[in-house]
Amino acid sequence: MLIPYLCPELPPAQKDALHKLVKTPLVYTSVALRNWQAFDKLKLYRVYAPGSYHTYFHLNAHVTVGTYRSTKSPRDPILVHMVRTPCKPGLPEHEQNRAGRAELLSTPFETFERNIRDQLGRTLKDGGFDPAGDITAITVNRWPHGYAPEYNPLFDPELLEPERPHVVGRAQFGRIAIANSDSGGGAYTDSAIDQGHRAVMELLHTVGQS
Numbered sequence: 001m002l003i004p005y006l007c008p009e010l011p012p013a014q015k016d017a018l019h020k021l022v023k024t025p026l027v028y029t030s031v032a033l034r035n036w037q038a039f040d041k042l043k044l045y046r047v048y049a050p051g052s053y054h055t056y057f058h059l060n061a062h063v064t065v066g067t068y069r070s071t072k073s074p075r076d077p078i079l080v081h082m083v084r085t086p087c088k089p090g091l092p093e094h095e096q097n098r099a100g101r102a103e104l105l106s107t108p109f110e111t112f113e114r115n116i117r118d119q120l121g122r123t124l125k126d127g128g129f130d131p132a133g134d135i136t137a138i139t140v141n142r143w144p145h146g147y148a149p150e151y152n153p154l155f156d157p158e159l160l161e162p163e164r165p166h167v168v169g170r171a172q173f174g175r176i177a178i179a180n181s182d183s184g185g186g187a188y189t190d191s192a193i194d195q196g197h198r199a200v201m202e203l204l205h206t207v208g209q210s
């Protein structure tokens with residue numbers, strides 16, 4: 001999405017296509033708890049909460065790495081992983097992403113903290129959870145440009161693969177080849193690896209011809 005600013009010489013149609021690759025903003029929040037007795041009492045591991053400030057949270061998975069063993073007892077400290085994708089329901093997908101990004105950049109930590117304490121307090125209160133006593137630390141990690149866009153038949157026009165913005169946008173331009181997960185139309189690392197390989201092969205082909 002930023003490439004047209006780095007390379008204004010690109011053809012207008014390609015710049016337009018690149019501008020359409022709007023990423024989803026993401027917030028991954030970690031909350032340290034003194035114990036997870038409330039989760040145990042309510043027999044909860046993960047919570048989906050559409051419309052809530054964080055729409056999903058779960059207890060950290062049990063991890064065994066080398067000699068490290070994570071907690072098994074509800075009396076032990078643990079981390080809770082919480083997810084928020086800031087958005088503005090009612091708008092088209094990418095406009096929601098842009099509105100969410102603006103919100104993310106202007107939201108103070110105190111707003112996150114208040115919402116985290118409120119949401120965990122309301123969800124877990126029947127398990128005896130007390131936000132003031134049970135929460136020991138909070139980190140909020142914000143990605144204004146998080147997941148790369150993927151084709152969404154709800155909002156995106158029906159286009160053949162060669163006409164889709166990620167394909168038009170990744171066209172080689174002289175000695176510049178374009179990689180990144182967005183150029184594969186997929187949010188995940190496998191897309192980034194595939195596109196990195198494709199971009200390098202384009203350059204090798206160019207060198208081979210000269």
Ligand SMILES: Cc1cc2nc3c(=O)[nH]c(=O)nc-3n(C[C@H](O)[C@H](O)[C@H](O)COP(=O)(O)OP(=O)(O)OC[C@H]3O[C@@H](n4cnc5c(N)ncnc54)[C@H](O)[C@@H]3O)c2cc1C
Pocket residue numbers: 006026028143145146147179180181182187188189190192
């Ligand atoms: C919160 C979060 C969780 C994720 N979880 C997963 C997961 O569990 N599994 C999964 O497969 N994928 C996950 N992803 C997606 C994955 O991170 C991306 O698909 C992948 O990192 C994309 O790799 P990339 O090399 O294309 O881009 P990036 O990893 O974004 O790398 C681009 C690099 O370019 C640098 N850069 C930018 N502009 C310039 C410039 N002008 N000059 C020099 N350098 C520049 C940046 O600093 C950055 O280091 C997650 C993404 C986020 C945000």
